[in-house]
Amino acid sequence: MPAKIRDGEVTRSTILATARSQFGKHGFERTTIRSIASEAGVDPALVMHYFGSKAALFAAASRFDISFPDLSDVAPERIAEVLLPLFIEVWGPEGPFLPLLRAAATNRAAADALLQVFVDQVAPALAAVAPDHAAERAGLVGSQLLGLAVARYIVGVPPLVGMDDAQLIEWLRPVLAHYLTDPAP
Secondary structure: OOOOOOOHHHHHHHHHHHHHHHHHHHHHHHOOHHHHHHHHOOOHHHHHHHHOOHHHHHHHHOOOOOOOOOOOOOOHHHHHHHHHHHHHHHHOOOOOHHHHHHHHOOOHHHHHHHHHHHHHHHHHHHHOOOOOOHHHHHHHHHHHHHHHHHHHHHHOOHHHHHOOHHHHHHHHHHHHHHHHHOOOO
């Protein structure tokens, strides 16, 4: 029987996906290279070969890129219907950000990775629709969505968990429009 040939990129991706899941469920401290390797079906030495250390693996697992839409032509009252499906996709139960969000509560590297996504992608996109005080307005929208993700997907607040996505959009439509366009205090 010929030896099993591995595709290096597939193996690396499998290790990374497994690490994201485990870091999200167990945090940095309780996740081990051995547990990641075991679940990924590889030798622990291979994890070290691809990532060098647990900290480097965590850093790689914490990097995400969101395909953020251009909001410059979106009316403020429609921001919720454009943004929420994207955030539900990345922070929902199957989303890649949920483990990072869980880990961010106890790990500075995860919190920094989440902050970097906000600074590099979310804030500039929201600045396109803010009439003034773009940083403050983007921060308020970001805090609303972050709080929603924690309440709905981590804490499991029953009314938010039970609400369908369309209802959620309707509830948040005036809130996000208020943050983005009402006169600054």
